[in-house]
Amino acid sequence: MKAAEALRIAGNFNLHDFYPTPFPEDVPTIDLEKISLSRVLNGDQIEAERLFNICTTIGFFYLDMLDHPTGRQLWQSACNLHRFGQQRFSLTSIEQKLQYKPLEGVRVFDRGYLVRNAYQDGRPADLEILNVPQSEFFGTKIEGGEIPTWIPEEDHNIFKQALSCGNTVARALLAVLEKQLQLSPGAITNLHRLNDDSGDFIRILRYSGVPDGSREVPEGFPPHRDAMSVAILFTWVGGLQIPVPDAQVEGFSVKDEDWRWVRPEPGYAIVNLGDAMAIFTNTLLKSSIHRVIKAPGRQRPHDRLSVIVATRPENNSLMKAFESPMIPVCQSNELPVTSLEWGHSVVSGIQRRAVARGARDLDNT
Ligand SMILES: O=C(O)CCC(=O)C(=O)O
Numbered sequence: 001m002k003a004a005e006a007l008r009i010a011g012n013f014n015l016h017d018f019y020p021t022p023f024p025e026d027v028p029t030i031d032l033e034k035i036s037l038s039r040v041l042n043g044d045q046i047e048a049e050r051l052f053n054i055c056t057t058i059g060f061f062y063l064d065m066l067d068h069p070t071g072r073q074l075w076q077s078a079c080n081l082h083r084f085g086q087q088r089f090s091l092t093s094i095e096q097k098l099q100y101k102p103l104e105g106v107r108v109f110d111r112g113y114l115v116r117n118a119y120q121d122g123r124p125a126d127l128e129i130l131n132v133p134q135s136e137f138f139g140t141k142i143e144g145g146e147i148p149t150w151i152p153e154e155d156h157n158i159f160k161q162a163l164s165c166g167n168t169v170a171r172a173l174l175a176v177l178e179k180q181l182q183l184s185p186g187a188i189t190n191l192h193r194l195n196d197d198s199g200d201f202i203r204i205l206r207y208s209g210v211p212d213g214s215r216e217v218p219e220g221f222p223p224h225r226d227a228m229s230v231a232i233l234f235t236w237v238g239g240l241q242i243p244v245p246d247a248q249v250e251g252f253s254v255k256d257e258d259w260r261w262v263r264p265e266p267g268y269a270i271v272n273l274g275d276a277m278a279i280f281t282n283t284l285l286k287s288s289i290h291r292v293i294k295a296p297g298r299q300r301p302h303d304r305l306s307v308i309v310a311t312r313p314e315n316n317s318l319m320k321a322f323e324s325p326m327i328p329v330c331q332s333n334e335l336p337v338t339s340l341e342w343g344h345s346v347v348s349g350i351q352r353r354a355v356a357r358g359a360r361d362l363d364n365t
């Protein structure tokens with residue numbers, strides 16, 4: 001069985017915890033293409049063309065983690081982060097968890113603990129999120145945002161390893177795209193170096209399961225595009241959805257019948273590009289909309305954990321389109337902002353939309 005094999009490679013994780021019950025067969029899914037990490041890293045031209053084609057159309061794909069040592073390490077780190085989240089979130093009191101604050105002033109979702117809807121005794125009822133920034137391990141540390149003591153020292157290495165392997169994988173994908181875009185070597189990859197200061201981060205999300213018979217329909221994660229360059233997502237229970245390729249997408253609105261489930265595949269990451277890549281290419285590369293709702297069918301009562309390794313451009317990168325015969329020209333009189341400024345403005349936009357929808361805010365103030 002593939003899940004068992006994938007977890008054996010990851011370090012003998014308990015199948016029942018990670019895959020409590022199979023993904024249902026009777027819900028509409030989307031068959032994303034599978035890309036081989038080993039082929040990407042070995043410069044395979046056919047794989048490069050497939051990847052470019054996906055990134056200029058649907059924008060989402062499965063990436064095989066088990067066919068290359070770096071991928072296996074990343075899969076292992078993601079499984080360790082899953083287990084870390086499962087244990088630490090429940091062992092730690094809400095007061096303690098809330099001590100890990102997002103950055104002051106700006107609500108950039110790259111550091112701190114956030115919770116939406118808690119029971120009266122403080123237990124999270126719905127969604128809790130931990131963001132740990134790259135700056136704790138690589139580049140310049142940001143003062144005042146130290147990793148809190150409820151994330152013990154001995155676990156720091158898992159975050160560090162995930163960031164480091166995630167960066168290798170993201171850069172391998174970006175190197176392919178840069179070449180296919182006929183840009184000079186390094187044009188995009190040099191904006192994504194591990195030791196440069198950037199908004200890269202690890203995110204662990206825990207969506208509470210909905211007990212059988214409960215009428216509550218908690219919100220999940222509303223439709224959005226990622227304020228990142230590359231998002232590498234690991235998930236073991238269903239919940240993620242993207243629209244069918246020919247769906248009409250207006251802003252953040254998609255017809256209910258156009259959403260499709262993305263089935264979690266053991267040993268694979270689900271990868272998508274974020275808005276930074278759309279900006280760098282005048283939307284030739286797609287930043288695709290997605291959302292998370294409650295797990296389907298029998299998976300519904302189970303908690304769903306997911307882990308994201310997020311890569312963003314180095315803080316001083318200018319957020320404007322590159323020049324290349326492949327990239328459409330777009331006239332704009334606006335002065336480009338830096339990646340750091342851009343991250344802040346995108347995230348405050350997300351926040352404003354959430355408030356406008358009347359959604360309960362993810363909070364830690
Ligand atoms: O939990 C997931 O599967 C996806 C979450 C997500 O899209 C995000 O954090 O940007």
Ligand SMILES: [Fe+2]
Pocket residue numbers: 224225226231290
């Ligand atoms: Fe996302």
